[in-house]
Amino acid sequence: MAASEVTFSGEITLWPEPNSGEALGIKKINNSWLSPNGENLLYSTKPTAGNELWLLNLKSGQSRLLARQATSEIISLEWSPSSREILTQESSGKNLFWQVFDLEDNSWQYITPPEGLNFAIMHWGEGRNLIYGASANELYEFNLRTQSSKLIWRERLNDFRVYDEVIFALARQAGEGVSLKLINLSNLTTIPLEENPILSTNVKFLTGNFDWLPLFDADRHSLYLLHSPLSETKPIRTLPEVTTVSWANDQSLVITNNFEIWLYNFNDESPTFVERLSLNLSGALRYGDAPYVLFFSGNEVWALELDNRGERQRWQIGKFNNDLVGVFLSPDNKTLTVQTTQDIYRLNLQTELNSSEPPAGSPATMIQKYLHLSNSQ
Known part of the structure; x- marks a missing residue:
């Protein structure tokens, strides 16, 4: 471990020396x-023909095969809000079809819309058996248990989400433009917006949390935080100059632009600057409830302390042969799963002290300078 000082008091996190952890040997990863x-x-992989869908538990590191299709390919996939089901769109030749996989009973179920009705887009509703599907000009509610459909809105949509009893929709405008429209799900009436953001066509919804649904405009580098207008909360908050975003446990966001890391607390309604780096950032996330942020750039993963009473310390904890695609922290904060362009790795964040000890009388703020750590797999 490189010599450095810890500038905050309290419990100290001991980071492992830079390593690449354990390679899982997963090749040809699609997504x-x-x-x-x-x-x-x-994660999906693409063998010689068709594709495979696997489930990796971030805590145990165990993987299991969910599906192996020799002739079809997964076009899109979405987790249910409960994390118990998976919605997939697949193609086989010129045919497109939708399926739902139930993790509890390990079974697949085809979605069978009425004859003549084809869903170009489908997303989960907030009830376990409800899925919403958009055809060319209409939006339907689909009951997975009864396989029945109900027309709820006539509109040409690029995309949508059902969140907190509201349909948040990207409606097509004349030409190639899109606009944000909201529908009250209880009575199917339009909810007017006092201010409607000007959007590019390169815009997508991110995973919602804590009553907020993020909408990211990649062309404008803007993040729109959407809230149900049926409450007293301001329905849209805009954060400019954003390239990546992740949720933290304390109902806040970790935001990056090309070189900076920010924290956004919904109570304060304004971002807090954390650090500017000489690296082109690919993403960042909170290290559980501890006062650290993990960030990655190129083929490296770093830990950065959040204490601002002195120069912030940072530690390189992972280095790999290929560029990183995503970094995922296990729920117990003990393992980091790292996806590169060529494989997936598991990096153990729990360290053990070797027999050597720091010099007697060392102050708490200097402990990490003298510790010799081993990363046990």
């Missing part, structure tokens, strides 16, 4: 999806 509860990571 990955983190469950809303943060416990599991779905």
